[in-house]
Amino acid sequence: MNKKPDSAGLDNAGAGTRAVWGGEQVRHPYNATQAPIVLSAAYGYDDIDVWYDVAMGKAPGFIYSRMSNPTVETLEAKIGELEKAESAVAFSSGMAAISSVLYTFLAQGDRMVSTKDSYGGTNKIFEEFLPRTGVEVTLCETFDHEAIEREIARGCQVVYLETPTNPTLKILDIQRLVAAAKRVGALVVADNTFATPLNQNPLALGVDVVIHSATKFLSGHGDVLGGLVCGSEALMAKVRHYREINGATLDPLSAYMIIRGMKTLVLRMRQQQHSARALAEFLCTEPLVASVNYPGLADHPNHAVACAQMGGFGAIVSFVLVGGMDSVKLLLPRLRFAHCAGNLGAVETIYGPARTTSHVENTLEERQALGISEGLVRVSVGIEDTDDLLDDLKQAFAFVRGLRDEKSQQPAFSEGVN
Numbered sequence: 001m002n003k004k005p006d007s008a009g010l011d012n013a014g015a016g017t018r019a020v021w022g023g024e025q026v027r028h029p030y031n032a033t034q035a036p037i038v039l040s041a042a043y044g045y046d047d048i049d050v051w052y053d054v055a056m057g058k059a060p061g062f063i064y065s066r067m068s069n070p071t072v073e074t075l076e077a078k079i080g081e082l083e084k085a086e087s088a089v090a091f092s093s094g095m096a097a098i099s100s101v102l103y104t105f106l107a108q109g110d111r112m113v114s115t116k117d118s119y120g121g122t123n124k125i126f127e128e129f130l131p132r133t134g135v136e137v138t139l140c141e142t143f144d145h146e147a148i149e150r151e152i153a154r155g156c157q158v159v160y161l162e163t164p165t166n167p168t169l170k171i172l173d174i175q176r177l178v179a180a181a182k183r184v185g186a187l188v189v190a191d192n193t194f195a196t197p198l199n200q201n202p203l204a205l206g207v208d209v210v211i212h213s214a215t216k217f218l219s220g221h222g223d224v225l226g227g228l229v230c231g232s233e234a235l236m237a238k239v240r241h242y243r244e245i246n247g248a249t250l251d252p253l254s255a256y257m258i259i260r261g262m263k264t265l266v267l268r269m270r271q272q273q274h275s276a277r278a279l280a281e282f283l284c285t286e287p288l289v290a291s292v293n294y295p296g297l298a299d300h301p302n303h304a305v306a307c308a309q310m311g312g313f314g315a316i317v318s319f320v321l322v323g324g325m326d327s328v329k330l331l332l333p334r335l336r337f338a339h340c341a342g343n344l345g346a347v348e349t350i351y352g353p354a355r356t357t358s359h360v361e362n363t364l365e366e367r368q369a370l371g372i373s374e375g376l377v378r379v380s381v382g383i384e385d386t387d388d389l390l391d392d393l394k395q396a397f398a399f400v401r402g403l404r405d406e407k408s409q410q411p412a413f414s415e416g417v418n
Contacts, residue, residue, distance in 0.1 A: 010081055015198050016266040023077030023259075035074040037256045041065050067244050071252035075259050076228070079218070082197035082262075083210055085230035089239045090255060094193065094213025095121050096248035097227025099129075101209055102158070104242040105187055108134030110157040113186075115172070116370050117142040117165035120359035122191070123370065126160075142170045143301060149180040156184065161207070162191040164306075167318045167358045167378040168371070169194075169293035171302035174309055178206035187235075193217070193345075198269050199312040209235060216345030217315070219261040220268050224254045268347060268383055272315035275389055276381040280317045282390055286397055288327065288404075290375070293318040315381045316344060324375035327400060328353050332377070334396035337384050344380035349389060351379050 010018055010025070029036055043062040045051035054061035062068050076088040091097040102125060106112060114126060116139045126137045138156075140148045142165060152159055159181040163172040174190065181188045189209045190202040196217045202210045212218055214226035227250075229239050243249060273296075280294035295306035296313030306313060321327040332340050338349040342357045354376045359367050367374070381389065 015082065018081040019078070019265050020263045022079075022081030022262075023074040035071055035256060035259055037252050038065075038070045039252055065252065066247060066249045069249075069252050069255070071259075072250050072255040075214075075226075075250070075255040075262075078259060078262055079197070079212065079214075079228045079230060083192075083201060083203055083230040085203055085210065085232075085236075087233040087236035088228055088230045089236050089243055090214075090250040091227035091229065091243060092248045092250050092254075093225045094211070094215055094227040097211050097213070097229050098122055098191070099125055100242050100246065100248060101189055101211060101229055101239060102130065102160070103133075103246075104239050105158055105189075105209075106130065106133075106135045110134075111136040111138070111155060112158040112160060113138050113140065113148065113151045113156045114160040115140050115142040115148065115162070115165070115170075117168050117170050118160075118162045119166040119191070120354075120361045122160075122162065123359075123366075124361050127366075142168075142172065145173055145176060148177060152177070152180040152184060152186065156181075156186045159186050159188045160190075161188065161202075163200075164194045164295055164314060164316070166194060167293075167316070167354050167376060169295055169300075169316060169318055171295050171300070171306045173302070173305045174202055174205040174207060182206070194314050194316055195310060196265065196269060196314070198266060199310045199314060203230065205309060208232070209239075214258045215343070217269065218265065218345075219258045220265065220345060220347060221257075221261055222341075222343050222346035222348065222350075224257040224261075226250050226254050226258050269312070269315060271383045271386075272381050273312050275384070275386040276315045276317050276379075277313070278386050278390060279379065279381060279393065282393065283317065283319045288322050288331075288397055288400060290320040290322050316378065317381065318376055318378045320373050321375040321377060323404075324373070325353065325355075328375060328377060330400045330403060331396050334399045335392055336395075337382075337388055337392045344378070346380065347383045349380065349382035349384060351377060353377050 042064050053059035055063050072090050076090050080088040130137050138151045140151055161172050178188050188207045190207045191211045192200055192202055193213045193216050209231040212228040214228050277296050280292055280297055283289050283292045294317045332351050338351045340352055341350050342352055344350055354372045357378055359372050
């Protein structure tokens with residue numbers, strides 16, 4: 001594919017333009033305006049020497065789609081533009097991306113520092129899988145930056161950050177923790193899924209490796225799995241080698257679907273963030289809600305940090321219901337404009353308790369140890385009209401309050417003589 005001769009660079013382009021044109025300022029085959037889906041497993045060469053040079057990376061080209069694929073490379077270039085990264089590597093899922101990064105940069109005898117608040121699957125890697133390989137993992141209280149800095153200062157190879165966290169929406173001060181990591185020569189990895197590259201660019205804040213579950217906001221339509229990793233070419237070469245050998249490659253059809261979804265990311269997030277803030281503000285007034293988590297609220301514990309390092313506050317809100325799981329079971333089925341499902345980032349609004357979404361892999365005891373309440377509900381706000389989402393939530397709460405009032409008015413049971 002050749003560069004368009006009259007195309008301008010993307011260096012000074014906005015995020016919306018980067019999302020559309022990133023990786024696609026080329027002449028696609030047959031002059032197609034969209035990236036082709038190249039489903040070939042292998043690529044043939046008549047000249048053995050050229051074939052060898054391509055295989056050894058001495059010449060451009062493709063050998064085998066587990067290693068590289070034209071459609072997948074277009075996606076990698078697009079996320080590279082949005083994250084302003086030298087290079088990117090695509091994976092078959094977000095968890096494939098996370099685990100591959102950790103196993104690329106950690107080995108027996110190494111130490112990693114992170115926080116207790118993280119996606120449940122990530123936490124399982126920390127608590128279950130890394131220790132099996134002889135990696136020491138220290139998890140700190142998420143809000144205690146001083147404790148995190150102390151553990152980093154003891155020495156480690158990797159510092160893993162997730163901000164905002166899933167599902168509690170806690171915020172980590174990226175630059176502060178990067179500085180602590182650099183003092184001991186540690187690599188900093190950040191999961192940027194909730195923020196998206198529109199709201200936060202960790203590489204610009206000193207992070208070494210950025211991870212996205214492309215399943216979520218990047219694809220935006222809840223119909224494909226994928227993961228993306230961004231960073232310097234030197235680091236991504238190591239990640240790419242791990243993927244090549246371990247095989248968690250993204251297939252080209254999925255890559256195409258994520259490319260298509262990313263082109264509307266700016267438009268979707270604009271509406272989703274607007275509605276998320278409105279829902280968060282309403283939830284703060286609802287008597288059946290014990291607490292609300294959204295970094296855009298002024299009373300969020302790390303609101304000032306979020307304002308400093310984020311361009312927007314995202315489309316995820318979580319809240320804790322009075323009455324715990326009993327209230328969750330009453331509220332969620334009453335919603336009309338929402339899926340109850342274990343995904344997020346789609347155009348449709350999605351509700352779900354932590355025990356069946358972010359931390360379904362964890363036991364009740366593990367969730368309690370992580371501070372995850374059984375009454376915690378995560379909302380991934382979609383692109384529906386804001387007023388419709390608010391009205392829907394209000395009617396569901398009114399229903400639950402009505403049931404609670406009826407129950408409170410029922411006479412207490414007492415034994416008597418017939």
